[in-house]
Amino acid sequence: xxxxxxxxxxxxxxxxxxxxxxxxxxxxxxxxxxxxxxxxxxxxxxxxxxxxxxxxxxxxxxxxxxxxxxxxxxxxxxxxxxxxxxxxxxxxxxxxxxxxxxxxxxxxxxxxxxxxxxxxxxxxxxxxxxxxxxxxxxxxxxxxxxxxxxx
Numbered sequence: 001x002x003x004x005x006x007x008x009x010x011x012x013x014x015x016x017x018x019x020x021x022x023x024x025x026x027x028x029x030x031x032x033x034x035x036x037x038x039x040x041x042x043x044x045x046x047x048x049x050x051x052x053x054x055x056x057x058x059x060x061x062x063x064x065x066x067x068x069x070x071x072x073x074x075x076x077x078x079x080x081x082x083x084x085x086x087x088x089x090x091x092x093x094x095x096x097x098x099x100x101x102x103x104x105x106x107x108x109x110x111x112x113x114x115x116x117x118x119x120x121x122x123x124x125x126x127x128x129x130x131x132x133x134x135x136x137x138x139x140x141x142x143x144x145x146x147x148x149x150x151x
Contacts, residue, residue, distance in 0.1 A: 003025075006030055
């Protein structure tokens with residue numbers, strides 16, 4: 001594990017400190033910048049085996065979603081008010097989406113698909129790159145971004 005402030009590798013157990021409202025796991029050197037937090041003892045459990053979960057599909061809304069939605073609504077002869085009522089959404093949301101000023105999130109896009117019997121979501125399968133396992137990526141630490149002032 002690495003220190004969340006300076007990024008140094010922490011040997012042993014990290015020290016949990018609270019610095020300006022944020023609780024972080026840090027090395028002994030950086031623990032002086034905050035207040036050490038005490039943790040209640042957790043009950044010991046038998047280690048669980050990790051099973052490989054299949055990659056969850058990632059959805060993306062099609063570029064011309066607004067045209068598809070508007071045409072499907074007009075084909076049924078529904079007004080924006082009728083569509084909003086059937087979907088339990090505000091008319092202003094329907095108007096902004098059809099005008100292309102607002103892109104629906106995945107949940108709302110699925111509601112459109114179900115109500116209008118259309119397809120506006122595209123499914124992408126994420127590929128796992130070789131050697132890219134959980135925990136192998138080291139993200140940026142605060143120390144990478146800010147320079148620590150020595151006292």
